[in-house]
Amino acid sequence: MSGHDHDHDHSELTETQLRVRALETVLTEKGYVDPAALDLLIETYEKKVGPRNGARVVAKAWADAAFRARLFKDATLAIAELGYAGRQGEHIVALENTPMRHNMVVCTLCSCYPWPVLGLPPVWYKSAPYRSRAVADPRGVLKDFGVRLPKDTEIRVWDSTAEIRYLVIPMRPAGTEGWSEDKLAELVTRDSMIGTGLPKEPAK
Amino acid sequence: MNGAQDMGGVHGFGLVEPEPNEPVFHADWEKRAFALTLAMGTPGGWNIDMSRFARENRQPTEYLAMSYYQLWLAGLEALLKERDLVSDDEIVVGHSLHPPKPVTRILSPGDVAQVLYRGGPTERETNTKARFKAGDTVRAKNINPLTHTRLPRYVRGHLGQIERVIGCHVFPDSNAQGAGENPQWLYTVRFDGRELWGDGADPSVTVSVDAWEPYLEPL
Numbered sequence: 366m367s368g369h370d371h372d373h374d375h376s377e378l379t380e381t382q383l384r385v386r387a388l389e390t391v392l393t394e395k396g397y398v399d400p401a402a403l404d405l406l407i408e409t410y411e412k413k414v415g416p417r418n419g420a421r422v423v424a425k426a427w428a429d430a431a432f433r434a435r436l437f438k439d440a441t442l443a444i445a446e447l448g449y450a451g452r453q454g455e456h457i458v459a460l461e462n463t464p465m466r467h468n469m470v471v472c473t474l475c476s477c478y479p480w481p482v483l484g485l486p487p488v489w490y491k492s493a494p495y496r497s498r499a500v501a502d503p504r505g506v507l508k509d510f511g512v513r514l515p516k517d518t519e520i521r522v523w524d525s526t527a528e529i530r531y532l533v534i535p536m537r538p539a540g541t542e543g544w545s546e547d548k549l550a551e552l553v554t555r556d557s558m559i560g561t562g563l564p565k566e567p568a569k
Numbered sequence: 570m571n572g573a574q575d576m577g578g579v580h581g582f583g584l585v586e587p588e589p590n591e592p593v594f595h596a597d598w599e600k601r602a603f604a605l606t607l608a609m610g611t612p613g614g615w616n617i618d619m620s621r622f623a624r625e626n627r628q629p630t631e632y633l634a635m636s637y638y639q640l641w642l643a644g645l646e647a648l649l650k651e652r653d654l655v656s657d658d659e660i661v662v663g664h665s666l667h668p669p670k671p672v673t674r675i676l677s678p679g680d681v682a683q684v685l686y687r688g689g690p691t692e693r694e695t696n697t698k699a700r701f702k703a704g705d706t707v708r709a710k711n712i713n714p715l716t717h718t719r720l721p722r723y724v725r726g727h728l729g730q731i732e733r734v735i736g737c738h739v740f741p742d743s744n745a746q747g748a749g750e751n752p753q754w755l756y757t758v759r760f761d762g763r764e765l766w767g768d769g770a771d772p773s774v775t776v777s778v779d780a781w782e783p784y785l786e787p788l
Contacts, residue, residue, distance in 0.1 A: 381639055385598040387663030388646065389605055391655055395669035397612045401678040403604035409685065410603075411593045451688035456735075473577035473721050475621055476637065485603075487591050491637045493582040500577045500723060500776050501766055509585040520774045524577065526719045527738060527755055527779035528617075528691040556587070 415484035418449045419532060420553035422482055423564075424546040426459070427537040437461060440532065444482060454481035456529045460521075460560075467518050468533045469506075469560030471499035472525040479530035483558060490559065500524055510561045533560040540567045570622075570715055573629035577723040578766070599638040606645045611680075612672035615648050617689060618745035622717040623647040693752035695737040700782055701756060705731045707785040709758065709778075717745035720784040724776075728788065729760040732777060740781050753781040 392398045422444055426433040436443040440459040444450065457479055460468035472478065473496045478486040489495050498506050503520045507513065514520070523531045535557040541549060544567075556562025576582075594600045606620070615623075624644035625632065635643065649655040652670075659666050676684060701707060709724040719741050735755040743751035762774030 381642065382596070382598040383663075384660065385601045385605070385642060387660050388642070388655070389601055390663050391659045391665050392605065392609065392649075394665035395655070397654065397669065397672060397675055398605060398608045399675060399677055402608055402676045402681055403601065405678050405681045406604040406607050406685075407594075407600045409681065411600075415593070451686040452684075453688065455688045455690040456692065473723075474574055474719060475624070485593055487588065488595070488637070489585050489587050492585065493576055493579070493633065494585045496576040497579040497582050498585070502771075503774055504771060506585055510587060517773060520771070522774065522776040524721065524776060524778045526721060527735070527741075527781070529735060529755075529757075529779050561585075561587075 410480075410485050414449075414481060416482075416553075416555035416558065417550070418447070418484075419479070419482035419555070419558045420550040421447055421546070422449070422459075422532065423534055423553045423558060424549035426534050427541075427549050428544070428546045436534070444532075449481040451481055453477070454479045454530050457482070458529055458531050460523065460531055460533045462533060462535050462560075464536070465519060466521055467514055467560065468521050468523060468531075469499060469503050470523045470525060470531040470533060471496060473497070473500055474524075474526060477525035477528075477530065479532050482532055483555060487555070507561065510556060512561065512563060533558050535564050538564050538566050570626065570717065571713055571722060572625045572627070573632035574625035575722050577721045602638045602642045602645070606641050608676045609645060609649070611674060611676040611684070613648060613652065613654065614672075615652075616744055618717055618739075618741040619648065619747070620644060621741075622745045623651075625717075691739040692736045693739065693750065695752060695754075697737070697754070699734050699754040699756075701731045701734070701754075701785065701787070703731050703733060706788045707731060707756075707758060708788055709780060710784055710786055712784070714742065716742065718742050718784075720780060721778060723765055724758075724760060724778055724780075727760055727764050729758040729764070729777075731756050732759045733757040735779065738781070740783070742781075742783070753783055755779055755781050756785065758785065 393400055426436050436459045440457040444457055462468055476486050476491040500522050503522050538552055552565045554562050557564045624640045654670055708728050711726045737752045738755040739750040740753040743749055757777050758780045759775055759777045762770045
């Protein structure tokens with residue numbers, strides 16, 4: 366990248382920073398926003414709501430057959446048992462990965478993502494490469510993530526075009542019999558709950 | 570609208586680039602743009618479909634040149650200006666220059682947890698009967714509205730199967746225009762990859778969208 370491009374990027378970023386600051390000042394002066402509420406919103410999604418929530422849901426689904434049944438019957442209700450609910454997760458559906466079927470979730474039209482269980486989406490999920498290719502070439506996308514699945518595994522892509530939010534329940538790794546939910550949750554990666562990754566394998 | 574937001578199947582964007590140990594936000598201004606957008610939903614009075622349309626309703630070149638939170642910021646500014654809550658001269662000088670418009674309420678710190686926990690469910694009661702049932706073959710209509718829609722171009726005109734009758738949900742095409750929630754039956758519709766992308770496509774791929782009844786016609 367040339368020096369000129371770099372300066373250009375830098376000045377654009379500064380312009381955006383200034384614009385956001387200006388807007389926040391105007392909205393605060395007008396009494397439309399309370400900056401303390403803004404801080405709390407940011408803190409919620411930086412510190413409290415994230416993929417560790419979803420990992421707990423998956424670990425419970427692996428360890429607790431009755432919960433698993435409730436999860437696949439009505440995921441919104443089952444997930445609320447763990448205290449996770451609300452914005453961008455008002456209607457959740459859990460998708461079961463099996464040896465025959467691998468599920469992958471995308472939002473081609475914007476960035477719909479199950480916030481209460483996964484937090485805010487990563488940049489790649491919102492990016493043009495993912496949104497354009499996930500529905501047309503999901504195996505190619507999986508390759509970008511270093512994931513290769515058997516040729517005859519059905520790849521089922523879910524485009525989140527409405528207010529239904531999808532959570533992939535990956536397959537439980539072998540060699541984890543008798544593990545606690547806490548220990549199982551450590552194997553659950555964010556990407557394995559989107560369908561672009563697999564859970565970690567237990568250390569040998 | 571057939572805008573740049575409708576990306577399914579577009580070629581040339583390159584590889585997906587995961588970022589190891591990605592932070593939730595990449596800059597302070599992203600945090601503020603995110604929080605301002607959420608907080609202004611309370612006094613602003615717009616709905617999620619209006620917000621989405623405000624982000625996507627721009628020239629494709631502009632949409633593609635903006636980062637995610639730049640789009641959020643642009644969408645928020647558009648909504649604020651449409652309702653005369655903020656004017657351009659105020660954003661330029663960075664101060665309020667005109668009296669505020671009366672708003673019914675704002676988001677207080679004490680409300681944040683409850684507002685997030687409640688969210689905005691979109692399912693509605695209905696007396697109507699769903700036109701389709703699981704297993705029915707349907708065709709996604711070929712529609713090209715200039716206004717907001719959630720039927721992606723890559724399924725339009727194609728045959729799919731109803732996989733699930735989800736329920737009756739707020740219809741974005743109406744809601745985004747301020748024409749009321751106009752709830753409609755919503756379905757998960759599954760398409761064979763080869764139906765969407767041709768005979769050369771990977772036969773192991775199926776793709777579904779969630780589609781409201783007005784998007785679908787019986788075969």
